[in-house]
Amino acid sequence: MRIxxxxxxxxxxxxxxxxxxxKYAISHISTGDIFRANIKNETELGQKAKTYIDQGLLVPDExxxxxxxxxxxxxxxENGYVLDGFPRTIPQAEALDEALAKRDEAIDYAINVEVxxxxxxxxxxxxxxxxxxxxxxxxxYAPTKKENVCDTCQGTLMLRDDDKPETVQKRLNVYHxxxxxxxxxxxxxxxxxxxxxxxxxxxxxxxxxxxLGE
Ligand code: ADP
Ligand code: ADP
Ligand code: ZN
Numbered sequence: 001m002r003i004x005x006x007x008x009x010x011x012x013x014x015x016x017x018x019x020x021x022x023k024y025a026i027s028h029i030s031t032g033d034i035f036r037a038n039i040k041n042e043t044e045l046g047q048k049a050k051t052y053i054d055q056g057l058l059v060p061d062e063x064x065x066x067x068x069x070x071x072x073x074x075x076x077x078e079n080g081y082v083l084d085g086f087p088r089t090i091p092q093a094e095a096l097d098e099a100l101a102k103r104d105e106a107i108d109y110a111i112n113v114e115v116x117x118x119x120x121x122x123x124x125x126x127x128x129x130x131x132x133x134x135x136x137x138x139x140x141y142a143p144t145k146k147e148n149v150c151d152t153c154q155g156t157l158m159l160r161d162d163d164k165p166e167t168v169q170k171r172l173n174v175y176h177x178x179x180x181x182x183x184x185x186x187x188x189x190x191x192x193x194x195x196x197x198x199x200x201x202x203x204x205x206x207x208x209x210x211x212l213g214e
Pocket of ligand 3: 135151
């Protein structure tokens, strides 16, 4: 099963992608996580990407397409994968489709997690990420057992720099301009799945499972 997650920043793509990957035993690939790991390790890619990410802008297509195409051709993707945060532009979607077609493969589902802009800012200001392992929590909706301590690795939690309100508004504008057109793209291809992302985390997942199958 090859799946793409669509939705605004903070809609819950990552939260659902992790649950999907676990249930269907497929790989979870988050371009945001890949960039953050590169920034932490101070790689050349990380340094380039950081200037865009900090401003709430998308990293240029040429820095992300080859990286993802190489990644989905790895052995642990043979059983399928869920792409979280890619594609984010029409050229990225086209490049992915082309690369897959060469191997007689295609995307099965593009799951759009729909959340209105008003809810997004609230979600983002409460999002907390583990500095060690990158796990995501929410102070109200997905709290850790112990305040400010990661449940899985005991790392400290922090607010991502790009989750500050002023950057969130910018990221939302970028989403509407550059990423939202993908909804039409996948509707035309016939593999769009719409899910109401304002429900509780488990209810959103339940709707996704109804479509993907038990
Ligand atoms: P969120 O989960 O809030 O949507 P991500 O963690 O997916 O954010 O991504 C963080 C940032 O990394 C984005 O704001 C963008 O700058 C960059 N990024 C991630 N994926 C892509 C992509 N496919 N194309 C361009 N930029 C990307
Ligand atoms: P994305 O990957 O789309 O940027 P995340 O999965 O990181 O979004 O979720 C953004 C924030 O909202 C996180 O703090 C997460 O714990 C929380 N969250 C995710 N899904 C829901 C939901 N259905 N209801 C309430 N909060 C949610
Ligand atoms: Zn952790």
